[in-house]
Amino acid sequence: RAAGDTIKVGILAEMSGTFADFGQQITNGARAYMKQHGDTVAGKKIELIIKDTTGPAPDVAKRLAQELVVKDEVDFIAGFGLTPNALAVASIATEAKKPTIVMNAATSVITAKSPYIVRTSFTLAQVTQPMAQWAYQSGVRKVYTVVADYGPGHDAEGTFKKTFTALGGQVVGEARVPLKNPEFSPFVQKVKDARPEAVFVFVPAGELAVGFMKAYRERELAKAGIKLLSTGDVTEDGVIDALGDNAIGVISTHQYSMAHESPENKAFLAAYAQVAPQQRPNFMAVGGYDGMAAVYEVVRKLGGKVDGDQAMGVLKGLKIASPRGPIQIDADTRDIVQNVYVREIKKVGGKLYNVEFDHFPAVKDPGK
Numbered sequence: 510r511a512a513g514d515t516i517k518v519g520i521l522a523e524m525s526g527t528f529a530d531f532g533q534q535i536t537n538g539a540r541a542y543m544k545q546h547g548d549t550v551a552g553k554k555i556e557l558i559i560k561d562t563t564g565p566a567p568d569v570a571k572r573l574a575q576e577l578v579v580k581d582e583v584d585f586i587a588g589f590g591l592t593p594n595a596l597a598v599a600s601i602a603t604e605a606k607k608p609t610i611v612m613n614a615a616t617s618v619i620t621a622k623s624p625y626i627v628r629t630s631f632t633l634a635q636v637t638q639p640m641a642q643w644a645y646q647s648g649v650r651k652v653y654t655v656v657a658d659y660g661p662g663h664d665a666e667g668t669f670k671k672t673f674t675a676l677g678g679q680v681v682g683e684a685r686v687p688l689k690n691p692e693f694s695p696f697v698q699k700v701k702d703a704r705p706e707a708v709f710v711f712v713p714a715g716e717l718a719v720g721f722m723k724a725y726r727e728r729e730l731a732k733a734g735i736k737l738l739s740t741g742d743v744t745e746d747g748v749i750d751a752l753g754d755n756a757i758g759v760i761s762t763h764q765y766s767m768a769h770e771s772p773e774n775k776a777f778l779a780a781y782a783q784v785a786p787q788q789r790p791n792f793m794a795v796g797g798y799d800g801m802a803a804v805y806e807v808v809r810k811l812g813g814k815v816d817g818d819q820a821m822g823v824l825k826g827l828k829i830a831s832p833r834g835p836i837q838i839d840a841d842t843r844d845i846v847q848n849v850y851v852r853e854i855k856k857v858g859g860k861l862y863n864v865e866f867d868h869f870p871a872v873k874d875p876g877k
């Protein structure tokens with residue numbers, strides 16, 4: 510095949526190190542979309558070029574993005590589990606006029622950093638605002654917040670406080686834990702000593718979520734009557750088995766659960782099982798899957814000739830029937846509009862799931 514017959518999608522993701530699960534989920538989600546829909550669109554073969562950012566490493570992400578543009582001559586840049594890696598690439602997206610699809614990183618400000626960035630994941634502000642509202646509606650008045658000490662954690666902390674206090678609730682304490690190798694026990698003990706009615710938590714998916722849950726159990730917060738409210742990052746499907754039965758009853762808000770009932774989710778789960786039979790897909794896999802749906806739509810609408818500005822024209826306002834429910838790329842902010850679900854961890858058929866029981870429809874990013 511001649512080069513002109515191929516559309517190249519460069520994926521920058523965390524494929525090794527502590528955050529390697531992020532890259533696995535994102536790339537397997539992208540592959541699942543291709544498995545389900547074939548790898549040819551408008552006569553062009555779609556090719557993924559995957560590069561490993563190795564962790565939160567902005568310098569590496571920037572160098573690899575340059576390589577994708579200059580050497581590989583990609584048509585799209587995509588991926589990004591972690592916020593610092595997405596932020597590092599914004600200036601390159603602008604200079605090269607490359608449509609750049611953020612498939613996970615969830616700090617509000619990312620899409621404001623380049624007119625060539627769109628997001629198919631979520632923002633922490635978007636899932637936290639409904640949690641603060643739900644908590645207040647459920648009678649909770651005193652909350653302690655615990656967040657990872659970087660962009661998305663700061664957004665979660667600020668959004669929770671603003672929403673909850675505006676309603677009449679009180680934030681009785683705020684803790685920030687480091688992104689790298691956090692020791693949760695002392696933070697969790699402080700929460701316990703403050704005697705709030707609930708603790709609200711955001712830490713990134715994976716190992717940090719397991720670490721927090723372990724400290725929550727060991728310090729016996731549930732026994733002390735302190736409810737756990739979290740964003741779905743803490744209870745996500747990729748990690749839920751590792752949390753164990755201790756996690757039953759935890760309430761979270763997020764955009765995707767494996768247990769979501771829809772034909773689109775059924776098809777997604779079937780395709781994902783073909784690509785990665787050993788792994789439960791989480792919200793990052795869905796971000797990757799929907800990101801590829803966006804790529805396919807651009808290539809289809811532009812008849813296989815991808816120009817950066819024309820691609821952005823297709824992406825702005827784009828609607829997708831996602832496995833999580835209907836989503837839309839807001840034409841003004843290029844950020845995602847979607848339902849946010851309230852879920853409770855339950856055992857269904859012997860396995861743990863985030864079972865959706867309420868939802869806030871078509872939530873925009875309140876951080877804009």
Ligand code: DHB
Pocket residue numbers: 590591592593613614615616661712713714742
């Ligand atoms: C980010 C990373 C996560 O693992 C997550 O669950 C949410 C957000 C981020 O870096 O933006």
